[in-house]
């Protein structure tokens with residue numbers, strides 16, 4: 001199986017491409033390689049709290065450039081679910097501001113107990129989310145559910161990892177409301193992965209057939225099971241939720257398993273394909289910039305070494321010599337090991 005065999009490569013974001021604000025090994029290379037082959041590359045996430053534009057900017061910061069129409073969030077899927085069933089519905093939003101941005105004027109957002117509500121939406125609650133842990137708002141949502149409103153949940157995720165700590169997934173919040181309001185199965189709905197509708201809506205937007213897609217994710221329940229349910233080929237990476245031990249204890253079987261995206265790229269690119277990756281102007285500019293960064297860092301180290309040699313042993317070496325030797329050595333190191341410099345910059349970027 002090769003990446004070239006698919007029309008579209010769909011990649012999960014958290015745990016697959018990145019962890020918090022850091023790209024995972026091979027993430028940017030896989031995306032660039034698939035794009036260089038002319039494949040449709042789309043990113044998927046069960047994070048309903050962030051807008052698509054926020055995800056575009058987040059991805060850009062870790063070195064992955066994908067346009068907004070190639071990112072599908074569970075927040076966008078919730079909006080698609082509502083649009084497909086209602087005309088100008090009354091919505092109670094307990095899923096974050098991203099949903100209001102997605103739906104815009106297509107819905108009326110109710111915030112009080114006085115007006116009827118068609119759908120109560122419950123989604124991911126990031127720590128910085130504007131409605132996170134608002135107890136009064138939760139009570140109002142519960143009230144509307146008991147009045148007969150439908151319950152639309154961002155996804156069935158129990159939890160997800162964020163900055164090294166577990167966070168409540170949309171499914172956990174949804175279960176809380178479903179239990180408290182005793183919501184019947186007919187009024188309980190999931191918009192994100194692994195709902196087949198999530199993947200079918202995405203394929204419709206991308207104009208590709210599910211059978212022509214490779215879905216890459218770190219979660220057996222949401223990514224792999226969801227992709228399999230609509231006939232996609234699935235690849236599991238062990239950089240997020242799933243572990244080899246879990247893999248052996250569940251029935252869900254991805255088509256292939258990789259340690260990380262680096263291993264996937266090496267395995268799914270044949271020898272002759274690796275030679276057809278044409279150097280792009282962007283890649284060339286990045287390479288030159290990497291060498292420049294290496295030269296700057298090297299010159300700084302060279303000057304410090306000259307000062308230390310002078311201070312400790314009284315050696316008389318010109319600062320310019322240290323500067324030039326350091327710059328040349330830094331540039332050479334960056335030229336031969338550009339990935340190490342890029343990884344360092346990506347690690348450094350969130351600190352700026």
Ligand SMILES: [Mg+2]
Pocket residue numbers: 012013014015016217218219240
């Ligand atoms: Mg994930």
